[in-house]
Amino acid sequence: MKGTLxxxxxxxxxxxxxxxxxxxxxxxxxAVLAPAYSTAGTATVALVSDPEKLxxxxxxxxxxxxxxxxxxxxxxxxxxPNAKVGLFLRPCELRAVVELMKLKQVAPxxxxxxxxxxxxxxxxAGFRNVRGKDADFDNRHVREQSGYAExxxxxxxxxxxxxxKPLVFDLNVGFVGMxxxxxxxIEAATDKGKALxxxxxxxxxxxxQKRKQAxxxxxxxxxxxxxxxxxxxxxxxxxxxxxxxxxxxxxNCHNCMKVCPVCYCRECFFDSDTFQRDIxxxxxxxxxxxxxxxxxxxxxxxxxRMNHMMAxxxxxxxxxxxxxxxxxxxxxxxxxxxxxxxxxxxxxGRSLDExxxxxxxxxxxxxxxxxx
Amino acid sequence: xxNYEPKIVGFLCNWCTYAGADLAGTSRMQYPPNxxxxxxxxxxxxxxxxxxxxxxxxxxxVFMGGCHPGDCHYxxxxxxxxxxxxxxxxxxxSLGLDTERVWLRWISAAEGRKFADxxxxxxxxxxxxxxxxxxxxxxx
Numbered sequence: 204m205k206g207t208l209x210x211x212x213x214x215x216x217x218x219x220x221x222x223x224x225x226x227x228x229x230x231x232x233x234a235v236l237a238p239a240y241s242t243a244g245t246a247t248v249a250l251v252s253d254p255e256k257l258x259x260x261x262x263x264x265x266x267x268x269x270x271x272x273x274x275x276x277x278x279x280x281x282x283x284p285n286a287k288v289g290l291f292l293r294p295c296e297l298r299a300v301v302e303l304m305k306l307k308q309v310a311p312x313x314x315x316x317x318x319x320x321x322x323x324x325x326x327x328a329g330f331r332n333v334r335g336k337d338a339d340f341d342n343r344h345v346r347e348q349s350g351y352a353e354x355x356x357x358x359x360x361x362x363x364x365x366x367x368k369p370l371v372f373d374l375n376v377g378f379v380g381m382x383x384x385x386x387x388x389i390e391a392a393t394d395k396g397k398a399l400x401x402x403x404x405x406x407x408x409x410x411x412q413k414r415k416q417a418x419x420x421x422x423x424x425x426x427x428x429x430x431x432x433x434x435x436x437x438x439x440x441x442x443x444x445x446x447x448x449x450x451x452x453x454x455n456c457h458n459c460m461k462v463c464p465v466c467y468c469r470e471c472f473f474d475s476d477t478f479q480r481d482i483x484x485x486x487x488x489x490x491x492x493x494x495x496x497x498x499x500x501x502x503x504x505x506x507x508r509m510n511h512m513m514a515x516x517x518x519x520x521x522x523x524x525x526x527x528x529x530x531x532x533x534x535x536x537x538x539x540x541x542x543x544x545x546x547x548x549x550x551x552g553r554s555l556d557e558x559x560x561x562x563x564x565x566x567x568x569x570x571x572x573x574x575x
Numbered sequence: 576x577x578n579y580e581p582k583i584v585g586f587l588c589n590w591c592t593y594a595g596a597d598l599a600g601t602s603r604m605q606y607p608p609n610x611x612x613x614x615x616x617x618x619x620x621x622x623x624x625x626x627x628x629x630x631x632x633x634x635x636x637v638f639m640g641g642c643h644p645g646d647c648h649y650x651x652x653x654x655x656x657x658x659x660x661x662x663x664x665x666x667x668x669s670l671g672l673d674t675e676r677v678w679l680r681w682i683s684a685a686e687g688r689k690f691a692d693x694x695x696x697x698x699x700x701x702x703x704x705x706x707x708x709x710x711x712x713x714x715x
Binding site for chain 1 (some may be wrong): 595599620622623627628631632633642644645651654655657659660661662663665666667668670671672673678679680683693696708709710711712713714715
């Protein structure tokens with residue numbers, strides 16, 4: 204089921220909010236997880252259950268401080284018959300949710316995946332100043348971004364993102380290629396999504412050509428930029444010497460792991476006893492090269508994390524935003540994960556049916572490996 | 576480095592390659608002593624972290640031995656090791672790191688000769704290549 208939804212009063216955000224209100228009132232949803240402005244004006248996320256409180260939700264808020272898939276993993280590890288939560292998330296967040304479902308970290312039964320187009324976001328840190336006192340900021344952003352308007356202030360990962368539209372969703376709200384002051388593009392991909400649309404007045408039609416073209420144009424531009432950024436990165440990072448240099452500032456704080464939506468272990472391997480060494484052992488390791496950098500095993504952490512997570516990395520770049528010493532992780536992970544996923548013809552978050560690369564195999568594949 | 580002797584860390588699967596190494600020994604086959612064998616239950620149990628730790632701490636090479644495809648004692652461990660190796664190689668290539676220092680080979684319990692030959696081949700290969708770039712890098 205798909206079609207256009209009329210926007211009232213040139214306010215697409217309010218139009219989406221009234222959809223939420225309808226679903227909460229009709230008890231189709233018990234709560235909505237959506238971006239929201241805090242009282243202080245910062246970008247945050249809220250689980251809204253009371254339709255009266257809906258003014259707190261800002262579904263089109265263009266700033267990202269967390270990848271909300273992390274929140275979903277926190278609250279929806281198990282399903283409950285008493286809750287039906289609509290996740291109103293961005294494409295990279297939904298892709299991470301899909302990976303987490305496949306990793307059995309998120310139970311799908313109590314959730315509805317409601318996506319929204321996202322051509323890019325600002326960092327949550329400092330966003331308050333970007334927005335200023337503009338109450339119509341979100342709508343203005345959507346108006347600007349409905350065509351193709353590059354914004355150099357977007358997060359690094361957003362500037363390279365080729366998925367402005369969610370890949371897996373029950374329902375999606377689109378504005379790219381539309382005139383968002385007049386209408387939004389609504390698309391239900393599953394029965395769950397169709398059930399939400401019952402009673403919603405849509406002008407049913409095929410996806411407008413203009414929208415398809417706008418999405419394609421955006422994807423193509425982003426792919427070209429990604430290629431250019433990776434070329435730049437290759438100059439700064441390739442080889443053992445430059446790799447060590449690239450991570451030279453790392454404090455070993457592991458923030459990049461903590462904020463990563465797909466890094467799913469409850470206890471990180473690196474916090475386990477495997478990595479506990481007593482003082483004599485540290486000295487013994489140090490003797491090998493005459494010195495060891497402390498805290499130890501900093502590069503090992505990053506290389507291992509890449510090996511563990513690259514098959515599922517959704518390239519949201521939240522790791523870079525959380526890095527206190529601004530190591531360029533977004534471009535690095537974009538490159539490494541793209542290459543890794545290509546080996547298995549896999550795209551993270553593309554489909555719930557594609558098995559994760561490392562839990563499946565075929566007998567007759569990669570026959571050269573192991574044969575010398 | 577005048578006195579360079581390659582140091583290889585070997586992860587040998589209990590059911591095939593470790594038994595193959597045993598056979599090479601009991602058959603009194605000669606091969607270079609450069610590999611330090613570590614017995615593991617399955618090639619599928621060797622997480623990348625152990626390969627990386629050996630390399631970063633200065634090993635010149637890492638060897639992994641498993642049962643031939645189809646022969647895994649746990650049915651599919653070596654198939655999974657193979658996929659993990661593909662991912663490992665991809666990550667290493669993306670970072671410009673040397674994949675030729677990490678070898679995965681299928682060696683059965685009956686292949687003592689193949690084991691001895693493989694260790695010889697790898698030792699010679701690493702001797703030609705020279706020491707690993709991480710050998711003297713203390714700040715990894």
